[in-house]
Amino acid sequence: MPQSHNFGIIVFASLSKLQGRPSSHRSNASFAFVMFVALLAIMLAVLATALYSVLKKNNHPPGPRGLPLIGRALSIDWGHPDRSFTEWSRRYGPIMKVTAGWETMIVLSDPDLIREAFNGPLAVARQSSPGFELLYADKGIILTSGGLWHETRRFTLFHLKNFGMGRSRSVEIIHDQIKEFIEEVMEPSKGQPTSVDHSLNVAILNILWALVAGEIVSIRDAKLLKIIEKQDEFANKGRMFLLFANVPCLMLLPEGITGIKKILAIFHYPIDHLLLPAIESHRRTVDLTGEPRDYIDCLLQEQSRQPELFTDRHLLRCILDLFVAGFDTTASTLRWAFCFLCTHQDVQQRLHDEICRVIGRERPPELADKASMPYTEAFIMETQRLSSVSGIGVAHVSTAEFRLGGYTVPRGAQVISNLAAVHLDDRLFPEPHRFRPERFLDERGQLRPSRALMPFSVGRRSCLGETLARTELFLFVTSVVQRYRLRFPDGFQHDFTINESKAFIKEPTPYQLIPERRW
Known part of the structure; x- marks a missing residue:
């Protein structure tokens, strides 16, 4: 009873x-x-x-009980929800139900369940709420659903590939940014402690911004550094929007409690100081029937053909999605890579030995070298696994009821992949907290990828910038380790804790490293 x-x-x-x-x-x-x-x-x-x-x-999945109307909304760490979900999943299993306000979340901590759900046709929508709409999230690439999402994703993938995303043109831009990063950040600091500051973010952002807006700025550019600082500030304070999205009635609280106006002002800073000026500059010079120069030109040309679909609001959010997704996760992964290299000198030496054997000391690394460098690939995979920069990715929403893992996923439920829990599951990755690239190599030293490693998510809504990000990680890591031995200052060891002032993205707590020239 x-x-x-x-x-x-x-x-x-x-x-x-x-x-x-x-x-x-x-x-x-x-x-x-x-x-x-x-x-x-x-x-x-x-x-x-x-x-x-x-x-x-x-037959809904089991899960933690919550308060009436609120559910577990006040118990979730909205900056890093994977923490709460992982703790509960230890009790309730790899598929569980969590309620937050009027939202039902089906949290998956098993790679097979994630692949089954995200490869299917019934979990491809996105969450919609008044809080998200304040961020233009009813438009763009990442947070839209249905025909608008399908058309925009197809359009974006087609044109970014045409502009060289993951191909020779983007590789040239990556090499240029690596060269500037080394000359402006690493080389002046050789033999001395230095921080890997926001210049790394600018270098990564420049690669995508060249394809999107046809512009490249200095990695020390004051305006762009300020924009990135504002983006970090929003990532810290903007976690409130996840709570508002699930319990919208909280937005009725006084401004002094919610701080919505201040948060929105921070959100609009990169829009007002970078994105809108870029769009207006292109609007004055674009040839609507000619050859597009970049992604913004393509958007404006498509707007002239489908104004009811490609509205100004939609254009802005498309560019913002690429801006946000294009640099933060990759830059944070590189920070983890440098941190792990400093901690594990034996791994760094083996990585350098492979670089010298395949590439040599003088020639810059090329994308074609990747196939001959299994240990380097394994190192990057292990970095992505242990860091789990995007702990849960972006929630999907079910468009109809369906069966999964022996349970019923209700229509309209958020379907969440707890990637951090998968990547630290000792049944999938023995000794999960040890940094061991060898886990991704077979007995002959050849690369052995794991289906449980999903840093870019999987399925129909997987990261559309995956190819570019993989290229950036490979070329940045090999180019730096080819030239420098990285180590921490004497007496320092990183504890692998994350920067708590930054929500949604896991980056290591700030540290200094010493780059030492190898020759």
């Missing part, structure tokens, strides 16, 4: 005792109040019993 039913019996028993007392011990008003409370308790008990029966009948 459900606990709620027992509660109703207890209430009735208590009332019976109360009614049996002399009338001098109670007034009519107090008796009426007690009766009201009792009836309310009974109604709640009946409702809970009915809800229990419905959930049991619908």
Whole structure:
């Protein structure tokens, strides 16, 4: 018998005792109040019993119980939800249900379940809420659904490939940015402690910005550095929007509590100082019937053909999605890579030996070298696994009820991949907290990828910049290790904790390293 039913019996028993007392011990008003409370308790008990029966009948996954109307919204670490989900999954298993406000979340911590859900046709939509719409999330590439998403993703992939994403043109830009990063950051600091500052983010951003807007700036450019600082500030304060998305009524609280206006001002900073000026500059010079110069030209040309679909709001959010997704995850992964190299000198030496054997000391690394460098590939995979920079990725939403893992996923539920839990599962990766690139090599030293490693997610909504990001990681790592031995200052060891001031993306707590020239 459900606990709620027992509660109703207890209430009735208590009332019976109360009614049996002399009338001098109670007034009519107090008796009426007690009766009201009792009836309310009974109604709640009946409702809970009915809800229990419905959930049991619908065969929803198990999961932690929450408060009425709020669920577990106040228990989730909205900056890094994978922490909360991983803790609960230890009790409830690889597929569980978590409620937050009016949202139902189906959290998956098993790679096969994630692949089955995300490769299927019924979990490809995105969450929609008033909070997200304040961020233009009803438009763009990442957070839209249905025909708009399908058309925009196809359009974006086609044109970015035409402009060389992951091909020779982007490789040339990557080499230029690596050269500037080495000359401006690493070389002046050789033999001395230095921080890998936001110049790395600018270098990564420049690669995509050249394809999007046809522009490249100095990695010390003050305007772009300020924009990246604002983006970090929004990533810290913007975690509130995930809470608002799941419990929208909280947005009715006073501004002094929510701080929405201040958060939105931070959000608009890169829009006002970089994206809108770039769009307006292109709008004045674009040839709507000629050869496009970059992605913004393509958007403007498509807007002239489909103005009802490619609105100004949609154009802006498309560019913003590429801006945000294009640099932060890759730059954070490189910070982890340098951190692991400093910590594991034996790994760094083996990596350098492979670079010298395949590439040599003088010639810059090329993308074609990748196939002959399994240890380098394994090192990057292990970096992505242990860091899990995107702990849960972006939530999918089910467009219809479907079966998964023996349970029913309800229509409209968020389907969340807990990638951090998968990457640290000792059944999939023995000794998961040890940094060991060899786990991705076979007995002959050849690369052995794992289907459980999913740093770019999987399925129909996997990261569209995956090819470019893999190219950036390979060329940056090999180019730096070819020239420098990286180490921490004497007496320092990193504890692999994450920067808590930054939400959504896991980057290591700040550290200094010493680059030493190898020859």
